[in-house]
Amino acid sequence: MENEKLIQMLNRDIADEHAAIIRYLVHSYLEGEDTPMGAGLLSRAREEMWHMHWLGMIIGKLGGEPDLNPAPYPYDPTSRKTIFKSYVAYEEKLIPHYMKEAELMDDPHIRRVLEREAWESQIHARKFQRTHDKLTPEQADTLPGEDNELSDALVEKLQNIVEVKYTQMLQALRNAWVFQTNDTMGWQIIDFSFTKMKQLAHMAEEVAENGMEPRLKKGNIITGAAVGAALKNALESVHKTRDLHMGLKNDPEAQQHAGLIINLDLSLQQEDYETAEIEDWLK
Ligand SMILES: [Fe+2]
Ligand SMILES: [Fe+2]
Structure with missing residues (x-):
């Protein structure tokens, strides 16, 4: 397969993996990470992150630009029962899809990655079915989500x-x-x-605990080819989120939430650590 076509194919796959990450992550936060169902979903989301990462590494190595737009994740949002049924269908569809792609590969690493995405999708389908x-x-007929208690402004x-940090992380x-x-x-x-994912999670969990979907x-995304410029942009972006975090820390309503303040x-x-490190690299 010619390089450009291969990159295109892998970029469609990465968009599907990205979609799965977001769906399972948001659902996990809505259930609560400390519930058995939330913990299971979080675990699936993490595995999808590996999947996305392997594809991203291959695309980067091939000299391609990774597509960071998630594909849509189709699911029936009526109840937990229909949601999990949709997850099973989504994962099952990926098994033959990845197997077919794997067969077309000459490169043994890319072939193995695609095969692994296939069999791990099969495991996901089985786990979601379970x-x-x-x-x-009661769970089957209802939906996750709790009552709103935070003000609209907060x-x-x-x-x-969440939105700025998510973009920065990508x-x-x-x-x-x-x-x-x-x-x-x-x-x-x-x-x-990795740190950014965690920082993102702190904020996204607060939003989900308030019964709302985090705005992922x-x-x-800046797609330049010069590492120096990328680091300068990264530095600017960290300054921006630092200001946002500081603003939140000074918010009187946020100060009522001790857990949030610790995370902030x-x-x-x-x-600050990241800023100092990047500034050193730029020297
Ligand atoms: Fe996956
Ligand atoms: Fe999966």
């Missing part, structure tokens, strides 16, 4: 940070994939993307 079958009648602040992933052969830069950048909406303090310190 969750579906074990739903209590939720909007949280949602804004940008870090993209840079790590694209700059993977640039000395140890890829490793260092991907390390920051991608903003503008952690994120702020992590952002």
